[in-house]
Structure formats: C-alpha cells, structure tokens
Amino acid sequence: MESVLGYIFSTEFIIAILRMSTPLILCSMGVLLVRNSGVVCIAFESMMLAAALGGVLGSAYSRSLLVGLLCGIALSVLFAMLFGFFVLVLKANNMLVSLALNTLGSGGTVFILFAFTGDRGSSTSIQSLQFPTVNIPVIQDIPILGNILSGHNILTYVALVSVPVVYLILMKSPLGLRIRAVGENKNAAESLGTSAMKTQFVALFIAGIFAGLAGMYMSMAYVSAFTQDMIAGRGFIAIAAQNLGGFMPIPTLIWSLVFGASNAIANAFQAINMPPEFLQMFPYFSTVLGLMLVGMSINQQEKKKAAEIEEKSKLADACEGNG
C-alpha cells in the first residue's frame, strides 16, 4: 500500500496521467464541438480505431510520418462524414448509425489489416513509425518541473493546446457562434440564414480530425502497433467526459484528466496483490461513478430551485392575501 501511495505522490504519476489522458482529451474536444452543434454522436470509438489503423498503414508503407498522419485523419474524417451523411442527410437514428459505424470500425479495421498484412490480430509484422517525444529546451533542465513539463509525446502537447483552440473556436469565432446557435435552436439559426446541416458537417469534420489524432496516439505513441479493438472504450469514456463537463472545454478537460488518472491509479495498484480484472474494470467503473455523482448534484440543484420557487410563490400568495 505504501508503495502505491509513494507512486501517487511522485512525478511519474503525473506523467502517467498525462499519458493516459491524451487520447481522452483529444477525443473529448471533438465530442464537445459536435455536441455543441446539437448532434449526439457516439461513433468516436470507430473514428479513433480507423485512424489508429490508417496511421499505422500509411506510415509503414510510405515511410513518412506526415503521410501516416494524413491517412489516419482521412479515415477518421471519413467515418465522421459517413455519420453525417446518414444522420443529417438520410435522417437515420443517430444512436443506431453510431452503433453500426462502431461495428464497421471494429470489423472493417481487422478486414483491412488482414488484406494488407495477412495478420488479423496486430500490425507487428509491418514497421510503422512513431510520433516523437519533445524535449523543451531550458524547461527540461529545471528539477522536477522539467520532468513534468518536458519529454512528453508531441500529441500530448497537441492535446493540451487543443483545449484553448477549441475554446477559441467555440467562443470567439464566427464558426463557433454558428455551431452554438445551431445547437441551441436549429430553426432560429436557419431563419437567420445559417445552414444547420452545413454547420453540423463542419463540426463533425473538425471532430473527425481530433478523433483521428486521438486514435493515432494509441497506435503510434502509446504503443507502437495496431491491435484489434485497441481503443477499448476510450471513445465512449471521452463522450462521458464531455457529458459530465457540460458544453465547456475546461470542465471537459478536467473530467478527461480524472478518467486518465483513474487509469493511472489502476496501473499503480498493480504493485499490490489485486486481481488484474478489477484494475482493468476501474476506469469504466469510475466513469459510471462520475456520471452518478454529477446526476446527484444536478438533482440537488433542481430540488433547491424547486424549493426556491415554492418559497417565492408562497411569498407572493402571502402578499396577495395582505393586499
């Protein structure tokens, strides 16, 4: 137990949190944009998976990280656009299309992997490239702080930068205003000449890029190969993080970090004799717990509000009685 506590208060733990949170942060920023445009999409799992495979295959066959990056993003955006086409154009149920896309992602990636490498389980037989880690000069020489701030994978920095970027897009740009307007009231936005469908497609497109980066982090930085169903529910956890964080980037970031931390804690408990199944369960369990806690606080707030309204109406009644 002591070793676990020691680990939790060490710099390695903070580094582990950032490592585990990176895909969640990136993906949840995409979820946030889409959610703000009034679309509920849960196909992020498949977008990440597609990008994870696309990045590996693209970089392995072209020997260029840039081509891999573009391949991954292209596949992920393709899934986002498929979702948009079926849900926005053909008016299909968003949940069922998401489910279908997740099935397609899970089976389709294995199918493509098999077609390229002849292997169904993983891409270890081909040499794919990795995203580099970045050492920030000067800062890396500061004791402790240098360890925490420097030496992460480039995508971890991209993830952290993506939060203010999404904030600026949403809150300060004309596009963000359109996205929020469409999400708030589609008909009102359309009456002012904003095409709801176009705006939602743009949000999905940007989200596809974020999900693609998140997916490639998994197969080209977190580990060095693509394996079957390697996203393991992270797309859903990112959705839960957005769900809990509401419609704003900072709370969403915080919840992504919380879920990343629960992942890191699970790893820390490997030191003591805990059945591995429970450790693997922990991130999902903490997500459900988080959803429950936030629901409880919403209930409390509503009760308070209801009590206030009752108080006011009583007061009004009393005034009327006097008059």
Added chain:
Amino acid sequence: MNKTKKIEAFFFVLRDLCAIGIALLISLILIFAVSQDGWGAFRLFLFGPLQTVSRMGYIVEKMIPLMFTGVGVCLMVRCGQMNMGSEGAFYLGGVACAAAAIKIALPAGIHPLVCMLAAGVVGALACGVTAVLHTKFHALTIVTSLMMNYICLYLGQYFINHPLWDSMSGYQASFKYAQTALLPKLFSRTNIHAGLFAAVAVVILGHILLEKSTFGYRIKMVGTNLHFARYSGINVTATIIICELIGGFLAGFGGAVEQLGMYKRFEYSGLSGHGFDGVMIAVIAGNNPKYIPLAALFLAYVRVGAEAMARMSDVPPELVSIVQSVVIMLVVAEKFLAGWKHRVIAKQSMKDLALTEVK
C-alpha cells in the same frame, strides 16, 4: 387508411431487402478485392450454409441466443431506451449460469432451470443499473450501458479466472458443467438443443407482452411520448426500469441457454457480441418481436456463410460486421426509398379520392 398501412408495410420489407441486397453487393466487391478466388469465396458465403446438414443445424444453433437478446432489445427500444447492456448481461448471465452449473448439485430436470434463473437475475441487474442511473441520475443510457458492458466483462472474467478456473484445462476456462445441468440435444447430426423451445416461447411471450397486454401499451406509450405518458398517469420511471430489467433478464437467460446447450465449460475470452447482434436484428425486425426469428435467421445465415468462407478460402470472417453495419445504416435511414414510398402513397390516396368523388 388501411391501404396506406399496407403500403408502409410493403416498403418496410422492401427497405430491409434492398439494404441486404446492397450489403451483399458491397461484400462481393470486398471479397473480390482480397481473395484469389472471388467467385468460389462468394459462392461459399452465399450458399455454403445450405451445403451440409451440420451447417444447416449450425444456423439454428446460432439463431437461439440471438432470439433472446433480440426480443430483449425490442422491449427496451420500444420503451425509448437505447440500452446496449444486453452484451454485458449475456456474458455475465453466462458466468452466473456457469457458477450454478458447477457449484450446485441438483437433479437433471431442475438444474438447468436454476442455472437459467440465476443467469436471468444477474442479467436483469446488469441492465437495471443502467436504467436506475438514467431515470434517477439523468445519465446518458447508451454511455452508461456501454461502460456497464466492460464492467460485466471484467467482473465475469474475475470469476472465471479465479474461483471457477480449472487449472487442468490448460487455458482460461471454467470447470466442466455438471451433466445434470446440460440441455439435451434434439437431433442426432446437429447440436440443436432444447433451448430452441425456450427461444420460441420468448418470442411468443414477447409479442403478447408488447402487443396484447396493458403493460406493453404502457411501454409503447412511454417510448413514443414520455411526457404524454407521464401526464396520463403512467409511472414512467417504474415502466422504464421494469422494461430494462426484463430486457436484461432475457439477455442473461439467453446467455445461460447458450452455455448449457452449446458448451461443456465456460470458455469465452471476451464479450461474445450476442448483445450487439440483438440490437441489429431488433432494427431489422422493426422492433417487432414477431419478426425477430426472421431477422435472427438472416444474421445466423450470414454468420455461418462467412465462417464457412473463412475456413475454406482466404477471406476473413470480419466481412460479416461490414455487411451488418451497412444493413443497419440503410434500414434505419428514414429518407432511403422515402421519396418513392411517398409517391406511391400519394398516388393511392388520389385514386381513393377519385373513387369517392365518382360515388
């Protein structure tokens, strides 16, 4: 009015058939893209299931668990709940059944029933958690239920890998089930087992519950308009929770039937996919329990075909999930064939109108 309904029913079937046709076309293209002998592989995929008696039996064997999860999903979706927890409930139900089949000694007639009941209760709890989280804490059903699937998986794996693990088996599998718990086989040359009767009964009961009972009416009312149902005096929370408990019960029950009918010990290494398949066949069946056997037949047929193809040619069986997703997306796309349907209905109404004017 009646004619319009007939046209709508016709287009429902047509849309299913078109979706399946397009999906097969896409699979044909994919097979040719990856295979050396495209035609041979496609023939195996399409007609392989009918070539031997054991494969035909295999179709029915695969249909049995799907009918359980399919009917369960029908109920939950009709209540407006996108609960994907059938997957976890099916798995954990199977584990509960394994525990009951290994640890409890009972005479042959009662033992399977006890196992199935235990599995059903565990499955109901697995889906019930999601229902409570949704109704009491406003959690998004689909997200919680997907998280619950992982929780069910790892909880189940704990029991299989530790208390129930048979170290003599040489891999991660449980002890062998007691002979008294196993379901009897019905035909000599196949593995079709007595669970078939239970599956048929579930389909019939599901149909009666949904279409002929007051509770079924309540379910549909909550599903179509929650607020209207609430103002009509229906206890919405209770209806949703009970509905999801039943859905989970059916999934868990199906998990037990699958275990006792098809296996000698618990040997799943991960989630089996029966829950997600249940969602898919519920979509194809239009969330109507009476069409579930047909939808299950389609999926089982495609699965058996793909497995035959994977074994005898160079095409991986994941082709099925591509077929599956294309079918779902086209079936649920409201605008797909909608223009045509609209024109036919309009034409029919014009004709009716002309007739009444003549009279």
